[in-house]
Every structure is written in structure tokens, then in C-alpha cells.
Amino acid sequence: MAATKLQAFWNHPAGPKTIHFWAPTFKWGISIANIADFAKPPEKISYPQQVAVACTGLIWSRYSLVITPRNLNLFSVNVAMAGTGLYQLSRKIRQDYFSDEKDAAPQLEA
């Protein structure tokens, strides 16, 4: 039974023999790269790039549910992109606009 299901998946028109499978599957690489970059200091984060990642993720999340057929693989990968992009943006914004005041205060006191 498992063998026929596997065969059905393998031979599917959007299955692993086709680009319709690998392109959205590989898109996970962008979110994985972003998660790896969570460990990097916020100075190295690029605003334009992370804005692009977050916006692409949000727009494609919506549209992957609206196209025919609905593509839940594409939906989940774009939700992840939006999430990681927004998190990276929050790290950089927090450092640029909120931690400077904390750093500046001790200097003034000293």
C-alpha cells in the first residue's frame, strides 16, 4: 500500500521528477540560511535584503492559497520566509534604535 502511494507521489505531475517540486522545496534554503544567520551580529544584517525576504514571504503566502491548485508546500515555505525575515528585521531595528539609548546612557554617566 505504501509502495503505490510512493509511486503515485513519484509520478505526480508536480512530483520529485519535476521542477514544480524542487523549486519550492529549495526555497527552504533561503529560510535555513536566514536561521543560520540568526547567530550573526545585527550589524551584518542587510535592511533591503530582509525587507525583500519578508515582503516576498508575505505576498507569496497569500497567493499560494489563491492559485489553482493550492500549493501548501509553497505556502509553508513562504510563511517561514516571512517569519525569519521579520525576525531578522526586528533584531536589527532593536539594535539600531533601541539599544543605542542604553549604550549612550552609561557613557553620559561616566
Place this chain on the structure above:
Amino acid sequence: MATALKSFLNSPVGPKTTHFWGPVANWGFVIAGLVDMNKPPEMISGNMTAAMCVYSVLFMRFAWMVQPRNYLLLACHASNESVQLYQLSRWARAQGYLEKKESEAQQ
């Protein structure tokens, strides 16, 4: 001119459809890459840039094979591939990966 515009607006991959706005969003990567060309290479993320290079190659093929064929998506990813490969080369050079031939010549 007006008829060309009308046929574009009403086309199956035109601005009234998702097949248009998804690719438009992806141009954000190209613009971000172009803006980042002026930044010091230390700011480039090797992880993200390498992932983008593979991603854009796959989506160029996807744009060609999908029904209907999506030339806007193809153009977007072709451009992104160029920009990201250039950024990757800047990153690799800054990391010291591209200096081998020079050091061998000196020795």
C-alpha cells in the same frame, strides 16, 4: 498603443492576476542586491547569497515550465542570479577564497 495596454491588463499573467504580483515581489531581491553592491563585502551573508544563487536557477526553470509560461518571473530570476553571483564573488574575494592563483604565482 491603447490596445496593447488593454491586452496586457487583461492577459492571463497580467496585473489582475497573482501570476503578476508574485514575480513583482521577487524583484525586491534584485533591488536589494543592487543596493547592497555598494556596501562593504563584510556585510554580505555567504549563506543567504549562495542560497539565492541556487534558488534563482531553479526558479528560472520553474518560470519556463509553469503553465502559463511566466516571462516576468524568468526575467526576475535571471537578473537575481547575476546580481547574487556578483555579490557571492565579492564575498568570496573578501574571505580570501579567490586569491590562490596570485599566491602561487608569487611563490
